[in-house]
Amino acid sequence: MTDQLPHLARSDARENRARILDAARTLFSADGLDVPMREVARRAGVGPATLYRHFPTKQSLIADAFADQLRACRTIVDEGCADPDPWRGLCLVIEKICELHARDRGFTEAFLATFHEVAAVAPDRVYTVRAVAGLARRAKAAGRLRSDFVLDDLILLLMANKGIHAASTDTQVAASRRFAGLAIQALEACPHHAPLPPSARLTS
Amino acid sequence: MTDQLPHLARSDARENRARILDAARTLFSADGLDVPMREVARRAGVGPATLYRHFPTKQSLIADAFADQLRACRTIVDEGCADPDPWRGLCLVIEKICELHARDRGFTEAFLATFHEVAAVAPDRVYTVRAVAGLARRAKAAGRLRSDFVLDDLILLLMANKGIHAASTDTQVAASRRFAGLAIQALEACPHHAPLPPSARLTS
DNA sequence: ACGTTAACGGACGTCCCCGTCCGTTTGGCT
């Protein structure tokens, strides 16, 4: 699952790195990215110095901790793109991505926070966005996606989905699921829908 | 605009209180509620002790700072309820409330954060929610609001609207406006829309 | 004009987080 980092010769170093990543994933998912570095270290059972040695900056820790999630994102998008019905594929992407983000609070923050900054997640992010753009174009051509849809609307929905909070993860996922359903309704082409207010440029 | 608090005998005390509230409103609106108390004091041109004397807890400062916004909320809802067309009234409420929240980042936090806690905003909040509930019932009866709409959906939309962030206030408002447009699309009754995933209980 | 007293704000002690240094431990290799 996680790379072996062969350049780490000693076994304890390798294991500590794994434990740190594990702790970071757990904490980031549950509490978001504002978790203090020391707490990650504490949960991993290592000293602060060890943590900083492996990950000099918090960004690097975040990037490595969410590598799996980014892969999952990619997989979801690829599956959606592979669907012969582009609209159904797009719906699938929206539902799955919303759920992914609902289950993992930190990932959403990482994904969106780095939108305007340089980060390690950036490459995967642009790949994902590109792929979805193509899918949307096809869905629009098929007449199922509303014609005034723009890519920024997806960012908008993702940001909006991030705003949804609930006490338990299950409630959160349920709420997010319903939100995705509403979003899909809003995006579906409909003969008598009113024109939308202009979109705002969210991507830098 | 703000009450005179006649029990404050000295003029400097009254003016300081006003300046503190003014500073708090400005900072909360722009940066959210995480602004340090000292910074509010600094901007108001008073010492920390003075701030704490007037508002022993941050909650009390927040409550007083957003009294105007709560009144605005109430006005918006009342206007919506007064509209002879309940669906148009509901749309108006959604649009205006979203814009209000977009213009004032702190207010959204205050409004939603206190959802599960006891706070001074609570009474106005329940009034607002009640009124909107009646409006929604009428809009549904008129066949314009989708029949599977529940009140929690509005909370969901409000939370989602909170998640939208942008660099400038203008961009933020534009994005929020578009979001409101999409939300209205999603809520409008439509003969061929698919059933929605079940709603999650967001209100405690 | 003056005294009283409410109100002011600088300064303090505490707490938490950050990032780093350095003495100690321990894994791997001969």
Added chain:
DNA sequence: AGCCAAACGGACGGGGACGTCCGTTAACGT
């Protein structure tokens, strides 16, 4: 077994926010 270097983690100094105390100021009433 013993060495050495790499890895460890306790401890430190810096910075920021919090909430409070207390000496000083100045507004109001006489």
